[in-house]
Each structure stands twice: as C-alpha cells, then as structure tokens.
Amino acid sequence: MKNSKVNLSGKHQRISMMSRHYIRNEIYFSEEINEALLRKVRLHLPNLSDFDLLDDRAVFISPVLLGQPMLECEDLSPSEKVEIIGKYLKIIKEFEGLPIFIQINLIRPENFYLVDGELMHRGVLIIEDYVFDYPLTMHHLRLGISNVLLEFIGKDVSLFNFRVYFRGLPDRDDITTFEDIEEDIKKIYIKDLFIEEAFKPEEVERPKKKFWEEFKHINLKFVIIAGIFLVLLGVGFVSLLGGLRASDQDRVTPLFNIIDRADNVLVVDQSYVPTNMHILEKKWTILKDGVFLKEENTELVNLLLPEEGHYLVRLELKDSKGKWSDPYEEGFTKKYYQKDVDNLDFFQWKNPRFDEEIYSEGNKSLVLENASSVASITNIYLKGSLLVEFKLKNDQMNKINLEVSGYQSGAQISTKTVSLPIQTKAWNKLSLEMPTEEINELRIRFPDSEGTVWLDEVEISSSGGAIIEEEKSTE
Numbered sequence: 001m002k003n004s005k006v007n008l009s010g011k012h013q014r015i016s017m018m019s020r021h022y023i024r025n026e027i028y029f030s031e032e033i034n035e036a037l038l039r040k041v042r043l044h045l046p047n048l049s050d051f052d053l054l055d056d057r058a059v060f061i062s063p064v065l066l067g068q069p070m071l072e073c074e075d076l077s078p079s080e081k082v083e084i085i086g087k088y089l090k091i092i093k094e095f096e097g098l099p100i101f102i103q104i105n106l107i108r109p110e111n112f113y114l115v116d117g118e119l120m121h122r123g124v125l126i127i128e129d130y131v132f133d134y135p136l137t138m139h140h141l142r143l144g145i146s147n148v149l150l151e152f153i154g155k156d157v158s159l160f161n162f163r164v165y166f167r168g169l170p171d172r173d174d175i176t177t178f179e180d181i182e183e184d185i186k187k188i189y190i191k192d193l194f195i196e197e198a199f200k201p202e203e204v205e206r207p208k209k210k211f212w213e214e215f216k217h218i219n220l221k222f223v224i225i226a227g228i229f230l231v232l233l234g235v236g237f238v239s240l241l242g243g244l245r246a247s248d249q250d251r252v253t254p255l256f257n258i259i260d261r262a263d264n265v266l267v268v269d270q271s272y273v274p275t276n277m278h279i280l281e282k283k284w285t286i287l288k289d290g291v292f293l294k295e296e297n298t299e300l301v302n303l304l305l306p307e308e309g310h311y312l313v314r315l316e317l318k319d320s321k322g323k324w325s326d327p328y329e330e331g332f333t334k335k336y337y338q339k340d341v342d343n344l345d346f347f348q349w350k351n352p353r354f355d356e357e358i359y360s361e362g363n364k365s366l367v368l369e370n371a372s373s374v375a376s377i378t379n380i381y382l383k384g385s386l387l388v389e390f391k392l393k394n395d396q397m398n399k400i401n402l403e404v405s406g407y408q409s410g411a412q413i414s415t416k417t418v419s420l421p422i423q424t425k426a427w428n429k430l431s432l433e434m435p436t437e438e439i440n441e442l443r444i445r446f447p448d449s450e451g452t453v454w455l456d457e458v459e460i461s462s463s464g465g466a467i468i469e470e471e472k473s474t475e
Helices: 035-044 078-093 100-106 138-153 157-171 178-194 211-234 246-250
Strands: 004-006 013-017 022-028 050-053 057-063 112-115 118-121 130-132 256-261 264-269 279-288 291-296 300-304 309-319 328-334 365-368 375-394 399-408 411-421 428-445 453-462
Touching: 035 050, 035 057, 035 100, 078 112, 078 118, 078 138, 078 157, 078 178, 100 138, 138 157, 157 178, 256 309, 256 328, 264 309, 279 300, 300 453, 365 375, 375 399, 411 428, 428 453
Parallel strands: none
Antiparallel strands: 013 022, 022 057, 050 057, 112 118, 256 264, 264 300, 279 291, 279 309, 309 328, 365 453, 375 428, 375 453, 399 411, 399 428
16 A cells, blocks of 8 residues: 655745736656656646746746636526536546546646636646545545535536536446546436426425416427437537537637737747647747738747837647648737836846936936945846846946856856956946846846946846746835
8 A cells, every 4th residue: 555645835836926917836846746747747738828847847837817716606507507517527538647646636626717608727736735545546536526516516406416426426436537427417417407497495385387387388498408409419419518619629729918028028829729739830920010020939939129119929830730720910019118217117126226316218227336246136037048238337447247147046047257348437238148047036247347337228038938027126
C-alpha cells in the first residue's frame, strides 16, 4: 500500500494575478510533479494562454474569466441545468489520461464559470495539501464529480433522478470511464423531464381537471418531449452533453487579446484548438496606418511602439491538416501621455531619488549618486530578449560602464556589462540588449561612475513577456 505525503500549496505552488486580466500559476517540480507530467497537463487545459518550463517549475498563464461561478448560477431551469451538467462532463472528459490526483483537482467547481451562457474551465491547476495512506482510485474521482453536481443540482425536484444517480455514483464500481457516466445520463434525461411536475413539494391537494384538460396537458408535453428527442437524435445527443459547435469540431479559430502598457503592447493568443488538432504554424501580421510593420510566429507578441498611430494586428493559424484559418484581426490606436506626465512614473522604483530641476523630458529625472547606487524596478514580468533604453547625463566622464541585471525573487538570473562612450554635460541616449530567463526585478547601475548620474526616458521591452504593473507607485 502506497504511503504518499505531498504538500504542494505553499512553497510548491504560487497562484497570483499578473494583472486584472491574467492569472499566473507557478508549480514547482517535486518527485510527484515533474516536467513531463506538467507538460502533459498543459495539453489538457482549456483556456490556457501561455505555458513555460523553467529549471525548477512550470508557469501556466490563463485569462481571468469574466463570468459567473458555476455553483453561483441562480434561476436556471431544469433543462439548462442538464445542459450545463453535460458541458461539465464534456470538459472533464478531456482530463482522462492524467493521474487521478490531477483530475480531482481539475474538476473542482471553482474552476468552472458560465461566460455568456457557455461553461468554461479557467485552465488553472490547483494543487492543494493532501496526505493519504492509500492510492487514489476511480472511486475518489467519482466522489469528486458527485459532490460538484449534487451541489449544482441542489434541491431542484425536477431533476430527482439525476440527484439519485449522482448520490450513488461514488460506489458504482461498474463506472470506470466518463463515457459510462455520459451514457447513463442519456438514459435518465427524458425520464426526468416527465417528472418535472410530479415531484413538486405541494401539500395541498389539487382540484381534479376535466378529461379534455388532462388530455391537452399530456399532448402538449408529448409534443415538447418529441421535439427535444428529435433534436437530440439529429445532433447525436451532442446538445445534451454540451458538445462543441460544429465549427469548433473540425477547425481552429484564431483569437487574441490586446493589453496596452505604456510604450509596450502585449498581444496574447487565446485561439481555440480542437482536441484532435494542433497548430503547425502561426502568422502574426502587424500594420501601422495601413503600412506593413512586421510579421512574427510566436505565442505572445510584445510590441515596442515608439510612435503614435493606428495599428492593426492580424492572426492566421495553420492546423495539423495544413489548412489555414480565416484571419482574425483587431485594430487599436496608440496615443501617448502628455508631456507634463513623466514616463518614470510608469515604473515602480525601489527607494528612488528624483531631481525635478535637471531632466530630459517630463518633470524629473532619476538620480544615482555614486558607483554603488542602483536603480531598481520591481513588480515586472520580463523574459526572452531584453532591451533597456534610456537617456543619461554625467558632467565628469566621457566613457561609462553600464551594468544591467535581472532578478527573480531576489536571486540573480541574468546580467550584462558594456562600456559606452558618452558626451559630458549632455543627454546621451543609451541602450543594452541581453537574453534572460523570467525575471520580476531589473537593476541598473554604473559600477565605475564618478559623481552623479541622471537617468530619464527609460523604456524596457522583451520578446517573450511584458511589463506588468498593477500599481505605478514608488516605495
């Protein structure tokens, strides 16, 4: 009998909000949670925007669902509840093949939202503390499904047979797959519609109806049921099970979201890919004022936009059958802040000192007093090819060493030092480019500087991520 003790909530997992639009889920590797398993889990997660493997953990990024939690949906009719039950089973069926303890966490009700009438999974793998002295089995998975759907059905007497079925589901050893559950609910679907009124909890005896009124009532219900039954037959019971739209079953659908951040624009891929397909090629096309600007093939597009104008972003996907999708495109207009707003305020600096008398643009500059002074930007999300640009002024030197370092949770991840010629008593535009793994802090210093250095017009961009700042404030 296996004895396993796993704690994956605190130091093994960190779930945070990248911004109001995105959830960042970091899962650290352990004996049970390894790189191969998390790569496999990624393939089963709907609504996932980005995935990255680092040396010690995997990073999942998914958009925030602007909908209503599944268990908080009120005023749903019995037929709507049945449809959502079918959609729930359709979604969790995709998790088959993953370890039982992963499936149990993925089917949790807090992962399911109703967005514009469509049930969706957040794409968040929630790993919680658990201690067990026995191997998890299909019984525990059936128990998890039972708990979710019984709470969702609640006291709806019209779904009496569903309640009975899911109450007994945990101990049904003959149920070994999600398909078994789907087949069972097909059998009780029509039956539950007939008992919609038979189980209404009314204590007062109803007056007897005339024969023709009873016949009219039964005939009407028969017509309704017959119509539903024909629809179910026509689509192969897909509507009952919350199946995908016909277009979703055989083709990919490009979609993306645009996040405008100061001088950067992050374009996040949110395309739909059927479970039986994968993407062979992506083609991003960016135009400015109707003129071609650039073309990329990547998950995320991070644009550095030095000029104002109207931009158009277009995405096309080539599926595993070699067929290109219809293009999806969105336009946006870039307009920069007024000159009386300083771009230094768009970053969160650590212990800054500003000079409001000497500056290149805006209303101030950042001051570094000596070789040990450091300009530190916190609460960022950067990765890939990092480009740092700024203007510098120094009254004593005609050559200066620039050092840029990236940190993650206090640990240095990357660093680069270059020697740059400058003109004294003038503003010099400098830049440094370097590759980096994921960082959340950037430090700039001049290790050999003599006297005071002023920095202004700081701009930062990266090919694999974006500056993410919830609050633009100074410490």
